[in-house]
Amino acid sequence: MIRFFSPEELYGMPTEEAATFCNERINKLIKSSPFVYGYKEGTHITWGYLDKTITHCARLMFIEEIKKEPCKHEPILKQNEDGYNQRHICKHCGVELVTEWKEKGAK
Numbered sequence: 001m002i003r004f005f006s007p008e009e010l011y012g013m014p015t016e017e018a019a020t021f022c023n024e025r026i027n028k029l030i031k032s033s034p035f036v037y038g039y040k041e042g043t044h045i046t047w048g049y050l051d052k053t054i055t056h057c058a059r060l061m062f063i064e065e066i067k068k069e070p071c072k073h074e075p076i077l078k079q080n081e082d083g084y085n086q087r088h089i090c091k092h093c094g095v096e097l098v099t100e101w102k103e104k105g106a107k
């Protein structure tokens with residue numbers, strides 16, 4: 001749970017002053033949040049970039065990075081543009097992979 005206010009901050013404040021304090025903090029948070037833009041088709045709004053088709057805007061709040069698990073690469077052969085050579089790339093993420101040669105049976 002996100003705590004926007006602590007009891008200590010509001011302790012002893014008259015109600016009106018506490019409401020102003022809380023509203024100012026929330027408005028500051030809203031103003032510091034980036035916009036996203038969208039256009040409405042029927043009942044659905046598609047969010048994207050600012051352009052001439054936009055009909056709506058919204059604020060993005062509480063943005064968190066998605067921590068992804070590292071890819072467990074799985075090599076596949078991909079034909080090069082020259083049509084002759086091939087290289088290994090990962091089937092899942094597409095990075096080019098290199099082979100590590102080692103003696104058979106070695107760890």
Ligand SMILES: [Zn+2]
Pocket residue numbers: 071072073074090091092093094095
């Ligand atoms: Zn991969």
